[in-house]
Amino acid sequence: MNPEHAAILAETNFATLDWIIVFAYLSISLVIGLYVRKYVVNMAGYITAGRGLGTCLGIATLTGTEMGLVTVMYSAQKGFTGGFAAFHIALVAGVVTFFVGISGFIVGKLRGTGVLTIPEYYSQRFDKKTRILGGIMLALGGILNMGLFLKVGSLFIVGVCGLSQTGWALPGVMIFLLVLVLIYTVMGGMFSVVVTDYIQFVVLSAGLLITTGLAIYHIGWDTMFQVVAENMGEAGFNPLTTGGGFGAEYVLWMAFTAGLVSCALWPTAVARALAAEDVATVKKQYMFSSISFMVRFLVPNFLGIAAFVFIAVKAPEIKAAFFPTDGSAPMDNLYAMPILLGRIIPSGLLGLISASMIAAFMSTHDSYLLVWSSVITQDIIAPIRGGMSTKGRILCTRVSIVVIGLYILYWGLMYKGSDDIWDYMAVTGAIYFTGSFAVLVGGLYWKRASSTGAFMALLSGLGAILGLGPVQQMLGLDIPGARVGLTTVVFSVLVMIIASLLFPDKQTETKTMGSSSLTETEAAL
Amino acid sequence: MSLWITFWKFFFVITLLLFAVMSVWVTIGGYADIKKLFRKMDEARNEPEDE
Numbered sequence: 001m002n003p004e005h006a007a008i009l010a011e012t013n014f015a016t017l018d019w020i021i022v023f024a025y026l027s028i029s030l031v032i033g034l035y036v037r038k039y040v041v042n043m044a045g046y047i048t049a050g051r052g053l054g055t056c057l058g059i060a061t062l063t064g065t066e067m068g069l070v071t072v073m074y075s076a077q078k079g080f081t082g083g084f085a086a087f088h089i090a091l092v093a094g095v096v097t098f099f100v101g102i103s104g105f106i107v108g109k110l111r112g113t114g115v116l117t118i119p120e121y122y123s124q125r126f127d128k129k130t131r132i133l134g135g136i137m138l139a140l141g142g143i144l145n146m147g148l149f150l151k152v153g154s155l156f157i158v159g160v161c162g163l164s165q166t167g168w169a170l171p172g173v174m175i176f177l178l179v180l181v182l183i184y185t186v187m188g189g190m191f192s193v194v195v196t197d198y199i200q201f202v203v204l205s206a207g208l209l210i211t212t213g214l215a216i217y218h219i220g221w222d223t224m225f226q227v228v229a230e231n232m233g234e235a236g237f238n239p240l241t242t243g244g245g246f247g248a249e250y251v252l253w254m255a256f257t258a259g260l261v262s263c264a265l266w267p268t269a270v271a272r273a274l275a276a277e278d279v280a281t282v283k284k285q286y287m288f289s290s291i292s293f294m295v296r297f298l299v300p301n302f303l304g305i306a307a308f309v310f311i312a313v314k315a316p317e318i319k320a321a322f323f324p325t326d327g328s329a330p331m332d333n334l335y336a337m338p339i340l341l342g343r344i345i346p347s348g349l350l351g352l353i354s355a356s357m358i359a360a361f362m363s364t365h366d367s368y369l370l371v372w373s374s375v376i377t378q379d380i381i382a383p384i385r386g387g388m389s390t391k392g393r394i395l396c397t398r399v400s401i402v403v404i405g406l407y408i409l410y411w412g413l414m415y416k417g418s419d420d421i422w423d424y425m426a427v428t429g430a431i432y433f434t435g436s437f438a439v440l441v442g443g444l445y446w447k448r449a450s451s452t453g454a455f456m457a458l459l460s461g462l463g464a465i466l467g468l469g470p471v472q473q474m475l476g477l478d479i480p481g482a483r484v485g486l487t488t489v490v491f492s493v494l495v496m497i498i499a500s501l502l503f504p505d506k507q508t509e510t511k512t513m514g515s516s517s518l519t520e521t522e523a524a525l
Numbered sequence: 526m527s528l529w530i531t532f533w534k535f536f537f538v539i540t541l542l543l544f545a546v547m548s549v550w551v552t553i554g555g556y557a558d559i560k561k562l563f564r565k566m567d568e569a570r571n572e573p574e575d576e
Contacts, residue, residue: 036563054561056554059547084533091536194562198555205548212541225530237529288547295544298537 005331008318012162012342013350021351022358029199029362030180033192053275057194058285061367062272063292064197066262067204068364069153069357072300074422076337079304082245083228083236086301089254094294096259101286106264107273109444111282116274118267118436119379125443126451126505128383133458134436135379138267141432141461142372143404145425149368150174151412152334152421153361159338160354174412177361182405185366186398193366194275200359207356208299210349211341215306218344219314227309253482256489257426261433263293265440267375268367300337307336310344334421373400427467427481434488435461438496446500453500460492 053061078086100107115121119138123131154173163169185192216224228236235244239251263269263286276282311318318339321331345353377396382388388396435458442449442457465471467484 054554054558056551057558057562059551060555063551084529087533087536090540094540195559198559201555202548202552205544205552209541209545209548225534229526229530234526234529237526237533288551291540291543291547294540298540302537 005321005335008321008331008339009159009335010162012160012339013345013347014161014342014354015347015350017348018161018351018354021348022355025203025355026180026358029196029359030183032199033185033196034183034187036192036195037187053194053272053281054277055281055284055288057198058272058276058281059289059292060201061194061197061363062269062285062289063296064200064204064359064363065268065272065367066364067292067296067360068149069156069361070149070364070421070425071296072303072357072360073152073156073334073337074425075297075300076304076307077334078422079301080308080333080336081304082239083232083305083308084225084301085232085235085237085239085241085244085246086304087298088239088246088251089258090294090296090298090301092251092255093258093262093297094290096255097263097293098287098290100260100264101283101288101290104279104283106440106444107270107282107286108279110270110440111273111276111279117375117378118270118440119375121443122439122454123379123383125449126439126454130439130451130454130458131379132383133455134439135375135383137435137458137461138432139372139375139380141429142267142368142375143407144428144431146368146372146404146408147411147428148421148424149361149365149412150178150408153177153365154412155334156338156357157354157361159335160342160350160357162342171413174409177358178365178405178409181362181365181369182402185369186401193363193370196366197363200363203352203359204356204363207353207359208295211345211353212299212302214344214349215303215340219306219309223313224305224309227312228305231308231312249480249486250482253426253485257429257433257485258297259293261429261437263289265433265436266429267371268364271367271371303337303340307340310340311336315343369401369404370397372404373397376400424468426485427464430464430467430485430488431461433461434464434485435459435492437489438492441493442496442500448500448504449496450500450503450505452503452505453496453498456499457492457496460495461488463488463491 075086075089078089099105110118110121113121113124115124117135119131119134122134151170151174154170154177157163157173157177158169163173234241238244239246240248272285273282276285311322322333322336324330341350341353374397377388377393377400381396382393438457438460439449439454443454464485466475466477466479466488467481472478
């Protein structure tokens with residue numbers, strides 16, 4: 001790193017007291033996470049906490065999982081570059097989640113089937129090969145998607161704590177946090193996840209509200225709007241304007257990804273629906289969580305805007321680093337928000353805020369590790385092997401958690417890509433969700449949806465790979481990721497319809513569309 | 526542009542107020558849910574021994 005940039009990062013209010021607060025918080029999370037492992041007696045308990053989540057606990061764990069530090073970082077980056085126009089992501093995410101809650105669209109019906117994972121539904125409604133392919137696509141897209149979480153989260157922690165960007169700091173933080181999360185997730189499964197998520201929700205909510213208040217206090221409410229208007233003009237407020245960073249196509253893509261996918265298709269969110277007590281709880285959980293789904297984008301967007309204004313008008317020495325006029329390379333704008341927090345929040349409170357961000361980091365990692373590993377066990381390995389004991393399934397899930405953890409550590413240490421984190425995440429996630437959207441909606445709401453249609457629609461999701469920058473460069477393409485994603489969604493739906501009509505199942509009427517029944521896993525257990 | 530500014534101001538303030546209220550409710554209700562979950566799990570763990 002440029003020495004001048006490293007010097008800027010080293011300037012922070014983070015002190016010994018803050019370290020004590022952070023370590024106290026981490027210790028409490030670890031102890032509680034380990035304490036609840038005694039409740040793990042079977043696979044259903046390990047991956048759905050015995051289906052005992054009430055509405056409030058469901059909201060807490062859903063919020064904790066989906067409001068990850070990586071979300072905070074890339075949303076802040078969007079606010080930094082796009083101004084208040086970035087708020088549209090929060091708006092569409094909240095509105096779509098609310099309507100999913102009212103209607104129970106996908107999640108309500110899925111909970112009604114009694115399955116433990118999404119690919120298990122593929123097996124119940126279609127056949128075993130669709131389940132295995134669905135599991136592979138899900139694990140592939142999900143684990144790739146998770147690849148940058150560890151590094152980006154650790155960048156925040158290193159940035160806000162003022163640790164050196166070179167040497168041991170970044171890998172040290174990455175390894176330490178990963179080991180911590182692995183320990184309690186491997187031992188306690190979903191029980192540890194929901195209990196630690198609850199604590200993390202409490203700390204995170206307080207942290208976000210306090211940080212927002214401090215940002216407004218230090219920078220000024222009207223100043224923020226005024227500075228963005230002066231520097232970005234109409235594009236800083238209107239997401240539909242041409243020439244800005246967004247546009248109508250992008251807004252539509254956000255309604256699908258940040259809205260529908262995030263709450264109704266993404267397995268970590270759906271896992272909460274499947275762990276809920278009943279369908280009515282799922283609906284309530286989603287209606288109230290729509291507020292969290294807005295806030296998870298809104299507050300980080302706001303902090304990114306605050307960082308932009310702070311740097312533009314209150315810290316000219318930093319402005320030169322982020323917006324150089326001498327042709328030198330600009331400082332990575334991911335650091336803007338951590339720098340802001342490190343400078344405006346007093347010591348003591350900074351420890352609490354950092355703990356809340358670490359909470360966001362941990363609550364996302366634990367859930368993601370658990371969901372992907374349970375899919376590998378339940379939907380890939382167990383069906384291929386033709387049955388596994390409860391002990392075997394739990395052991396396999398635990399081993400998968402550790403292997404995925406090692407992968408994200410390797411990826412985080414080795415990754416030297418560009419800064420387009422959100423684009424990377426949207427495209428890698430799209431490998432799974434574009435196909436699964438067609439298959440889930442078709443399976444749950446269309447009687448004539450067939451196994452061949454589902455299988456081919458899942459494969460169609462691979463078209464989303466075309467949205468990745470390196471792939472486009474290789475093929476000489478230059479198509480916006482949003483367009484590739486939306487086209488892949490439409491294509492998968494068409495494939496599902498056409499292939500189902502051309503190759504119908506022979507016994508469609510015997511398949512379960514959305515009614516409760518004893519699932520394969522439950523029967524086996 | 527002024528219409529957008531007014532809209533985003535209202536949107537931000539209202540959402541944050543709703544979130545603050547929800548956070549308090551979820552904090553209290555979530556604690557009760559955890560106790561209920563533990564009770565349920567204790568009962569489930571004891572069931573095989575009772576039989």
